[in-house]
Amino acid sequence: MFMADCASDDGSGIWTSKSHMAADLEMSKRTVQNAITQMIEMGIISETGIRKCKNGFTKEYRINLAALSALKSTRAGDSPVQEIHPTGAGDSPQGVQEMHPNHPLTIHEPHKEETKVSKKAAATRATSIPEDAVITEKHFELVEKHGHSRQEIEAQFQKFKDNALANGRTYKNWDAAWRNWFASPYFSTLTGGGRNEFARKSTTQNARSVSRSDPALERIARLAGLSEAQGHGGA
Known part of the structure; x- marks a missing residue:
């Protein structure tokens, strides 16, 4: 059949290589060679010459x-013609409708493996932060190691959210993005720093006030002709 498809109307002009025939017929080259040899022996085909190729x-x-x-x-043999008996259902009042294999209303269920891949891809797809996102206890726990007060963390979350919305940022893992915010160049304290920051500043200010002389006492000491130490002692 393959050789007949390649032949002219009189059966001549078949010069397709056996390798091409084997590839198109999905069989081995040896099988093609054996079949041609058998057909030559039967007299069905014959060699007529040689053609050059690349x-x-x-x-x-x-x-x-x-x-x-x-x-x-x-x-x-020819099968005898069978008589078709009517079913008694009667002729359809409408004409015969052609059935289309891909009807617009046909629902093609996706393969289970394709569904699993789609769900997995959706789970790893980058998304935008919701505009109504609010801080939760989980957010506090994710960054509590940085030692900031709850007030500072709340302020940072709002800044983090506003930055993401303003710049159209999308992430696959927003929890990781929130943790990394405190090490990003966008971070700066908004309410005074960590939960121990106020105590540290207060201690520093007290130490400075102790080491610094009182201007009023210094003036009194100068007027009295006393030294600064004596002035403090007299006071």
Whole structure:
């Protein structure tokens, strides 16, 4: 059948290589060679010459139409025509409608594996932060190691959210983005720093006030002709 498809109307001009025939027929080259040898022995085809090709040459064949016509038919015979009996349902009042394999209303269920892949892809897809996002206890726990007060963390969350919305940022993991915010160049304290910051500043200010002399006492000491230490003692 393959060689007949390549032949002219008189059966001549078949010069397709056996390698191409084997590839198109999805069989081995040896099988093609054996089949051609058998057909030559049966007189169905014959070699008529050689044609040059880019890989050297290939043989040209011809189908012997007379020998082919003399072969015994391999069909089981013509099947007798069967009479069609009516079903009694009657003729349809409407014309016969053509059935289309891809009807617009046909629902094609996705394969289970495709559904799993789609869900997995959706789970790892970058998303935007919701405009109504609010800080939760989880947010405090994620950054509590930085030692900031709850007031500072609340202020930072609002800044983090505003920055994400203003710049259209999308992340696959917003919890990780929130943790990294405190190490990003956008971070700066908004309410005075950590929960121990106020105590540290107060201690520093007290130490400075102790080491610094009182201006009023210094003036009194100068007027009295006393030293600064004596002035403090007299006071």
